[in-house]
Amino acid sequence: MSVKRYSSMEYDNFEDLLFGHSKYPVKTGLNLEIGAGYTTAEINYAPRPDAAENKATLVNEYERITRDIMERMVQVGFPSIVLETEHVQQMTHNPEWGADIATAQKAIMEEYHDEYGIKCALRHTVGDVRGDRERIDLRGDAYSRILESFEQIASSGADMLSIESLGGKEVFDHSILRNDMRGVVFSVGILGALDVEYIWKDICSIAKKNKVVPAGDTACAQANTAMFVAGGLLDFKLSHSVASVVRAISASRSLAAYEAGAVGPGKDCGYENNIIKAITGYPISQEGKGSTCAHSDLMGNMAMQCCDLWSNESVEYRGDFGGTTVQCWGETLSYDCSMMNTALEAGVGKTLRDVLMVSDRYRDPQAFILSYDNAYRIGEVITAHPDDMYLRAKEAGMKACELIESGSEGFLELSKFEKATIKKARNDLKSLDENMESFICNCLDIYSSEVDTFDPSNYGL
Amino acid sequence: MIDINPKNILIRYNILVESDMTPEEVAEQLFPTDPYIRQIAKAVFEGDEDEVVAALQNTIDSGVDPLSLINDALMAGMEVVSTLYDYGLLYLPDVIISAQAMIEGIEYCKEQSKQVHESKGKIISYVVEGDIHDIGKKIVTVLLRANGYEVIDLGKDVPVEEVVAAVKREKPIMLSGTALMTTTMHAFKDVNSRLLASDINVPVVCGGGAVTQDFVSDYDLGVYCEEAADVPKIADSILQGLDIRKLRDTFHKH
Numbered sequence: 001m002s003v004k005r006y007s008s009m010e011y012d013n014f015e016d017l018l019f020g021h022s023k024y025p026v027k028t029g030l031n032l033e034i035g036a037g038y039t040t041a042e043i044n045y046a047p048r049p050d051a052a053e054n055k056a057t058l059v060n061e062y063e064r065i066t067r068d069i070m071e072r073m074v075q076v077g078f079p080s081i082v083l084e085t086e087h088v089q090q091m092t093h094n095p096e097w098g099a100d101i102a103t104a105q106k107a108i109m110e111e112y113h114d115e116y117g118i119k120c121a122l123r124h125t126v127g128d129v130r131g132d133r134e135r136i137d138l139r140g141d142a143y144s145r146i147l148e149s150f151e152q153i154a155s156s157g158a159d160m161l162s163i164e165s166l167g168g169k170e171v172f173d174h175s176i177l178r179n180d181m182r183g184v185v186f187s188v189g190i191l192g193a194l195d196v197e198y199i200w201k202d203i204c205s206i207a208k209k210n211k212v213v214p215a216g217d218t219a220c221a222q223a224n225t226a227m228f229v230a231g232g233l234l235d236f237k238l239s240h241s242v243a244s245v246v247r248a249i250s251a252s253r254s255l256a257a258y259e260a261g262a263v264g265p266g267k268d269c270g271y272e273n274n275i276i277k278a279i280t281g282y283p284i285s286q287e288g289k290g291s292t293c294a295h296s297d298l299m300g301n302m303a304m305q306c307c308d309l310w311s312n313e314s315v316e317y318r319g320d321f322g323g324t325t326v327q328c329w330g331e332t333l334s335y336d337c338s339m340m341n342t343a344l345e346a347g348v349g350k351t352l353r354d355v356l357m358v359s360d361r362y363r364d365p366q367a368f369i370l371s372y373d374n375a376y377r378i379g380e381v382i383t384a385h386p387d388d389m390y391l392r393a394k395e396a397g398m399k400a401c402e403l404i405e406s407g408s409e410g411f412l413e414l415s416k417f418e419k420a421t422i423k424k425a426r427n428d429l430k431s432l433d434e435n436m437e438s439f440i441c442n443c444l445d446i447y448s449s450e451v452d453t454f455d456p457s458n459y460g461l
Numbered sequence: 462m463i464d465i466n467p468k469n470i471l472i473r474y475n476i477l478v479e480s481d482m483t484p485e486e487v488a489e490q491l492f493p494t495d496p497y498i499r500q501i502a503k504a505v506f507e508g509d510e511d512e513v514v515a516a517l518q519n520t521i522d523s524g525v526d527p528l529s530l531i532n533d534a535l536m537a538g539m540e541v542v543s544t545l546y547d548y549g550l551l552y553l554p555d556v557i558i559s560a561q562a563m564i565e566g567i568e569y570c571k572e573q574s575k576q577v578h579e580s581k582g583k584i585i586s587y588v589v590e591g592d593i594h595d596i597g598k599k600i601v602t603v604l605l606r607a608n609g610y611e612v613i614d615l616g617k618d619v620p621v622e623e624v625v626a627a628v629k630r631e632k633p634i635m636l637s638g639t640a641l642m643t644t645t646m647h648a649f650k651d652v653n654s655r656l657l658a659s660d661i662n663v664p665v666v667c668g669g670g671a672v673t674q675d676f677v678s679d680y681d682l683g684v685y686c687e688e689a690a691d692v693p694k695i696a697d698s699i700l701q702g703l704d705i706r707k708l709r710d711t712f713h714k715h
Contacts, residue, residue, distance in 0.1 A: 015462065046671070049647045088644045089591060131593045133618035173596045179554040225596060229553065233475040236549040316643050316671065354463035362467040373462060411466055413473045416483075417552070 003197060003259050005386035010281030014376035017274070017306045018349050019340050023281025026264055028213045029121025029159040030113040032080055034265050035283030035308040039340045041333035042082040042123070042268060042285050042309040043069055045326045046316045052090050055097050059104050065317050065326050066105045070112040070120070072327040078334040080119035082285075082309055083109070084162075084268070092127040092149045099152035106157030123215060124158035125267070126150055128166045136170055138195055138458040147202055154210035161207050162215045162267050167195020168253070169221045170453040176226050176238070176246065179421075181397070181428035184246055186443040188222050189393020190436075192253035194459045197260050204261030216282070217257040218270035219250030227271070227366060232296060239421035240298075241404055241414070244366040245429075248378050248400035251275035252393040255382065258282060268311035271303065271366070274375035279383055283308035290333045293325070299367040302360035305353050306372055310337050362411045365404045365418065374403050390436035394429055401426035484550040491541045497523060498534045505538030505566065508558030513566040517573075527573035532609075535566045539607050546690065553600065560607035580611035582634040582700060585627050588617035589648040594641040597669045600689045601637050608693035621651045628661060634699050635663055635684075637692055641670030653680040664705050666695055674715050684708045 010023050022035030034040065051061035066083060073081045083105065091098040102124055109120050126149045130142040137143075150161055168191035175183025196217055207214035218224075226243040251272040258264070264282030266273045268291075273284035287294075288303030291313035297303075304310060312329040322328045343352035353372070360367045368374060381399045385391040404422050408414045414422070433439035444461060447454050480487070488506050492499045497520040504512035513535070520534070521527050542559040545551040571578055586602050588595045595617040605612045613631050615623065628636065640646035649667050656663065667677045668686040677685035684705060686692055695712055703711065 046643050049643050052644050088642070090644075133593065133616050173599065177554055177557045177596070177600070179558075229596070233473060234478070234549070236546070236551070237553040239552060351463070358463050358465055358467075359470060361464075363471050363473075411464075413476050415473075415476045415479045417479070 005259055006279050006383045007386040008383055009279055009379055011278050014373045017372045018353055019307050020344050022283035022308055026213055026283055032119040032121045039337040040080040040082055040309055041337050042084050042311040043326055043330040044084040044311055044314045046314050048317055052088050059100050062101045063104050066108045068324045069326050069330050072331055074116045076331055082121050084123040086125040087127040089127045089129055092129050095149040095152040098149050099156035102153045102157040121159040123160040124153045125162040128163055136453050150203055150206045154206055154212045160213040160215040161203055164218050164220045165196055166221050168192035171447050171451050172222045174451045181425055185393050188249045188253050191459050193256040193389045196253055196256035200257040200260035200262055214262045216262045216264055216266035217254055218267035219253050220269045223247045223250035224269055241365045241418045241422040242425055244369050245397045245400045245425050247272055247366055248396040249393045252382050252396050265309050274306050274370050274372055275379045277306055278376045278379040285309035285311050287311040287313045293329055298364035299360040301356040302367050305357045368407050368412050369400045369403050388436055390439050397429050484545050488541050493537050501534035502538030505535055505559050505563045506541055508562045510562045510565045513562045514569050517566055517569055521573055527570040528576055528578050531567055531570050531578055535563045536609055539563045557603050560603045564606055581609040583611045583631055584635055585613045585633045586637040587615035587619040587624055589638055589640040589645050590620050592640050592645040593617045597639040601692045604693050610696055621648055624652050625655045636665045638667050639669035640672055643671040646672050650680050653682045674713050685713055
């Protein structure tokens with residue numbers, strides 16, 4: 001597959017960014033179209049801990065999950081639903097497990113589609129199993145197993161293919177705990193982007209062969225790690241401003257999947273997807289207030305602003321007062337979608353979008369830079385350097401610093417600590433090498449000695 | 462585009478509670494007064510490994526026992542860091558950087574002495590079998606070492622048998638295990654069963670990702686830990702004689 005670099009924004013104006021609408025909607029599954037004028041809930045789930053004992057117990061668990069969701073959707077009258085199955089590692093290690101589960105889930109979804117006409121699709125997210133306790137081996141046997149898993153699920157009922165790729169994580173974990181912006185840019189902007197491009201060329205070939213959708217990736221292992229370590233307002237673990245800079249840089253990493261042929265919807269936990277949508281025009285999945293079952297964040301409403309799928313991140317399958325957890329959260333998400341779709345039908349979609357966005361815009365620096373207008377501005381600096389993955393990552397980080405600093409002159413309140421850290425991040429980024437070649441050369445020297453598990457050959461370096 | 466003043470919608474409580482004093486100003490009041498010791502403690506606070514070693518050398522040259530400097534100077538400096546972290550004046554990277562400097566200093570002191578340094582206690586840390594997500598374990602390990610504990614770091618994706626064998630061999634005061642996923646955290650229960658079968662009652666402190674207090678409360682040796690910064694406090698409590706029930710009373714917050 002060839003690589004297409006984005007040198008301009010697919011959207012001409014940030015005002016055109018809106019939930020339920022994308023420039024290039026995706027038709028998938030059973031009569032579903034994503035980003036074609038309406039939003040759809042994407043329910044995500046994890047099996048109970050003891051359900052993965054063997055293939056039969058796991059297939060049975062996913063059958064129960066799928067039937068529960070479909071039943072609740074028709075009981076409450078929702079017109080569409082997406083199911084996302086994030087593989088537990090047994091499913092990827094044993095590709096036939098993933099395939100059998102996809103087949104079983106799709107059969108149930110077809111049953112409901114045939115009987116009730118409910119539009120639906122199945123996303124499978126293969127586990128990135130390319131690391132073990134000794135080392136990370138991104139291009140060896142484990143990679144072959146991942147591709148085999150994609151092959152099998154694509155031919156067994158999965159409509160959309162995704163992965164949460166790990167590339168760059170070993171250097172990122174080391175760097176973020178030391179406030180090392182050089183390491184952040186290297187791990188996310190260079191190593192991550194190289195890995196994403198490498199794997200997505202293969203995933204897109206598999207998707208094309210099987211006539212399914214190569215949906216997209218996420219910088220979960222990097223940007224979400226920073227965001228979750230940073231935590232809430234009173235968690236003094238990591239600067240929220242620094243986590244925001246990581247997020248901006250991560251867009252240049254996630255973009256590599258679309259440059260290699262992915263068409264969306266990007267993964268729910270990719271909070272950088274607002275930037276991706278502005279650049280590519282492809283639909284996105286997002287999570288926010290509907291994912292409090294999995295984690296807390298500081299942009300629960302805002303995350304809906306441009307979503308095409310609306311997700312809960314993940315919930316363990318078990319009983320709750322209102323039914324099973326997948327029923328409860330699927331219903332909550334679908335009611336949110338119903339509200340968004342009503343606003344679209346009534347012609348007040350942009351008003352609702354702005355209400356959602358403004359309610360969180362000033363809650364946290366990360367919410368501020370991901371507000372659709374600022375997300376668009378970060379996209380612009382990324383597309384200004386289409387052929388230089390270093391510069392686009394660095395400039396995205398610099399832009400985030402600039403936005404946060406200028407925002408703090410308005411309604412974005414920053415603590416003294418946040419002001420100091422954003423100033424330091426900007427200076428650190430500014431002082432980095434002038435060009436990619438010397439930057440990579442220096443980083444190879446530094447991180448080969450500082451990070452035991454870093455092996456440049458994993459990235460073709 | 463709609464925009465409003467958010468003052469009636471949200472409160473950034475982190476700004477409300479922020480101290481007027483800088484971390485450096487508070488630290489100045491907490492450093493030891495002896496000029497030699499103070500210099501070492503300040504170097505730890507600043508995370509300057511070279512300065513730590515230089516200040517240690519300077520102090521040792523003046524006739525002070527190298528091993529006494531571990532507790533009196535290095536740990537004293539780290540205690541200032543930990544105190545400011547607890548106050549919310551320092552952040553995790555500050556602690557990590559200071560801890561690295563302190564660990565360098567401890568190694569230097571050991572090299573300079575012919576005697577053996579006793580740690581506060583031995584702790585085994587690991588990530589459960591099937592799980593390679595280890596940033597939480599790395600944080601916990603640094604925090605424990607920074608608080609004077611010897612940590613046997615078994616790494617990530619550690620088989621149950623290996624954890625149990627390490628406990629039998631090392632006889633730690635506690636285990637610290639992390640897991641990200643619901644499907645891997647079951648390994649905590651297996652460790653618990655295997656230890657009990659061998660009549661070993663060491664606390665298994667568990668946290669991370671999908672791990673919940675309810676889950677950990679379900680097995681006899683389990684102590685749930687929500688915050689990495691609590692792990693050294695749990696270890697200190699064990700040294701003070703708290704058993705698993707009392708540890709749960711103290712550290713189970715929900």
